Amino acid sequence: MAKILMIQGSLSKDSRTAILVRETGQALERRHLEHETLDLRDLDLQFCDGRSLKEYNRDMQNAYKKLDQARAFIFGMPVYCFSVSGPLKNFIDITSGAMENKIAGILCNAGGNRSYMASAELSKILAYESQVTVIQPTVYSSYEDYDEEGLMSEKVKSKIADMVSTLENYFNK
Numbered sequence: 001m002a003k004i005l006m007i008q009g010s011l012s013k014d015s016r017t018a019i020l021v022r023e024t025g026q027a028l029e030r031r032h033l034e035h036e037t038l039d040l041r042d043l044d045l046q047f048c049d050g051r052s053l054k055e056y057n058r059d060m061q062n063a064y065k066k067l068d069q070a071r072a073f074i075f076g077m078p079v080y081c082f083s084v085s086g087p088l089k090n091f092i093d094i095t096s097g098a099m100e101n102k103i104a105g106i107l108c109n110a111g112g113n114r115s116y117m118a119s120a121e122l123s124k125i126l127a128y129e130s131q132v133t134v135i136q137p138t139v140y141s142s143y144e145d146y147d148e149e150g151l152m153s154e155k156v157k158s159k160i161a162d163m164v165s166t167l168e169n170y171f172n173k
């Protein structure tokens with residue numbers, strides 16, 4: 001059975017990345033694609049310092065197991081300084097071994113509409129470190145795509161639907 005793990009990479013209380021992840025979860029449900037969300041805000045996140053996995057806390061080890069069991073990932077990536085946010089990069093540093101040779105989609109969320117290429121940083125990390133193939137399209141959103149009720153951009157919603165179609169095709173192969 002297809003198992004898609006979504007990683008919500010923002011630690012912000014009012015995270016827009018989390019909204020994007022939630023919207024994508026709903027799109028996956030409409031296609032009956034089995035999925036689960038790992039929200040970094042729910043973890044006792046430790047810094048990567050090069051120790052072996054078994055020396056990290058239970059949350060980090062359980063997170064690694066979830067990644068290991070998944071067939072595909074969707075990363076909710078906040079843009080910090082035109083790149084992957086520190087907490088998400090740190091999480092990947094600890095868990096990249098569980099991602100090898102799988103596929104992933106990227107939901108990239110920034111403040112402005114000119115940081116799109118930040119998602120390429122994540123693609124590069126996943127490809128070079130874990131031979132992860134990043135599926136297309138990448139979804140990109142910025143402040144202007146949200147209102148007080150959440151994600152309102154039809155363009156972003158349509159990109160989410162396209163990404164979910166790509167995933168569905170992959171699982172139906």
Ligand SMILES: Cc1cc2nc3c(=O)[nH]c(=O)nc-3n(C[C@H](O)[C@H](O)[C@H](O)COP(=O)(O)O)c2cc1C
Nearest residue numbers: 010012015016017078079080081082110111112115
């Ligand atoms: C330290 C920091 C660096 C940021 N750097 C950028 C940036 O380079 N480009 C950009 O468009 N937005 C940048 N932002 C804005 C965030 O991408 C934006 O607030 C986004 O909503 C964060 O995701 P979140 O709401 O899920 O936490 C930055 C925000 C912070 C806190």
